[in-house]
Every structure is written in C-alpha cells, then in structure tokens.
Amino acid sequence: MTGPSGTDRSAAGAPPAGRGRFGRRRDQAIALGWLVVVWNLLWGDFNWANLFGGLLVGGAVLVFFPLPAVSFGGRLRLRALVVFAVRFAVELVSASLHVARIAVQPGYRPRGAIIGVRLRLNTDLNLALTAEAVSLVPGTLILEVDRNSGTLYLHVLDTHRPADLEAARERTLALERRIVRAVGSEAELRRVDTGHSERGTRP
Secondary structure (H helix, E strand, O other): OEOOOOOEHHHHHOOOOOOOHHHHHHHHHHHHHHHHHHHHHHHOOOOHHHHHHHHHHHHHHHHHOOOOOOOOOOOOOHHHHHHHHHHHHHHHHHHHHHHHHHHHOOOOOOOOEEEEEEOOOOOHHHHHHHHHHHHHOOOEEEEEEEOOOOEEEEEEOOOOOHHHHHHHHHHHHHHHHHHHHHHOOHHHHHHHHOOOOOOOOOO
8 A cells, every 4th residue: 555655555564574473582582692691791600500690680681671673684604603702702811911911010001092983884783792792892991872873982991002093993893893794694794894884983
C-alpha cells in the first residue's frame, strides 16, 4: 500500500529482515555473551564463579534495563577472533607494564591528552564494542561517545609529542578493524579495509 507521499507504507512499517522473534532472541543471546565476557574481564579472572555471576548480572541487565534493539548482521570468523584475542592480550600486558613503569619511576610526570577518533563505522554495535575494548586497555579512558558522527573521545596517558597522539588514533582504528574482521559483515569489512575511509579526527 502506498501512502500520500508515494512511499510504501507496508514496507516502512515492516520490521527489518531477520528481526522476528528468532532474530530478537539471537541478538539478546549475543548481548548476554558480551556482557559475560566484560564481567569476567572486569574481575580479571575467567572461572566458573565469574561465569555464573556474569550470566546472572547480564540477565538482570537485559531484563530490568533493556538495551536498544541492535541487530547483528555480521558473522563470526573464528580465525580473526583468535587474532583479536591474542593481539588484545598483548596490548593489555604492554599497556599494563607501561603504566606500572610510570607509577614507580621517580620524578616522572606523565602528560595526558584528550583526542577524538572518528571510527569508520558508526553503528551502535561497533561503537559499543570498540569503546569497551579501548576502555579496558590501561592508560586510555573513554570520556564521551558521539553516536551521530561515530566519534570516540579518549583521554590518553603519557603523551609528549604529536606522534604519540597519532599513535593512539592508529591503535584505536586498528582495534576497530580487528573487531570488524572478527564479527562484522562483508560490507563492513570492506569499509574498514579500504584505503579511502576517513581517518581519526584531530582534537
């Protein structure tokens, strides 16, 4: 049926493809899985107690504080997921050692900075996953997320030269790229891999 403006009203009111009851259940299961992972990362230890606690807390969050509907249109790539996990673990160890060195170095005063990084994809899922992963790395803190432009505003520890700011932007964009390669769609993968995508914005 076509409305006065010439648009297809039935198409406009129809839910997106794959957004039936199964699609909603699938998205809730994915959200619960990520909440469990975040819960264990916050505790710093993967064990049965934290797994059970994460399921309880994640289930309570989804029931009492329902998240906006975010459809997962990508697919899981096991090899890319392993690469992401290994690289992320290396970054965690490296950043932790760097922050520890700053803490024990006598007379050293680190200089922080706030930068804006515009991601290549401004979908809610990509913003949430990238922001969460960035905030888990010691020395970086998410201050604000601009949903409309897909920009993350970060506080970065120990920056003394413009090259340090550029390196922080590159690390954030590289992290986004690894996340999309692990769980993104083919179209999203092409966008993050293309050389014509916009780079991080300067503060």
